Amino acid sequence: MARLAKDRSILLDKLVSDCITFGLSVDESMEYIRRQFGEIRKRAFFRRKRKLNSDESTMEWLSYFTRIGFVELHRKITENIRMILDDSLHRLYEEKQKPDGARDDHLILKLKKDIKQSTLLLSELSLGAPVVAGIRAKLDKFQNGEAGHGIDHYYTNSMH
DSSP, X not given: OOOOOHXXXXXXXXXXXXXXXXXXXXXXXHHHHHHHTOOOOHHHHHHHHHHHTSHHHHHHHHHHIIIIIHHHHHHHHHHHHHXXXXXXXXXXXXXXXXXXXXXXXXXXXXXXXXXXXXXXXXHHHHHHHHHHHHHHHHHHHHHTTTTSSOHXXXXXXXXX
């Protein structure tokens, strides 16, 4: 088999991973890959599928998710909650600017409750950011071999 360029190889891994995730049959997988990538042999498909289902591949994914994916997800969730909070605050301001007879008191109470919940959730996520950063730094140290003796050493020393 000819060596694929790195970006094409990554794409093919992603497509095979999609086939695994969606539980496609071999024929469905081959058609999906053909449409997105081009023709490949079934043997190449099975080889990549076996590699992607291996423990090493799973550990690489977990390492990526722990170091990068979780932080990205945390940031997106925080941004979404901040957007919801901003929208609710703006809507509350608009509702309170209406004359007394035109105000919807039920909506105002509902918006205040939503603002309170969003603020608490955003506060919890913000407090979690330093913890996430600390965990990421520790994982990077362990991954780079700077931690020395590993997790057992950490727990042993922390008990003294």
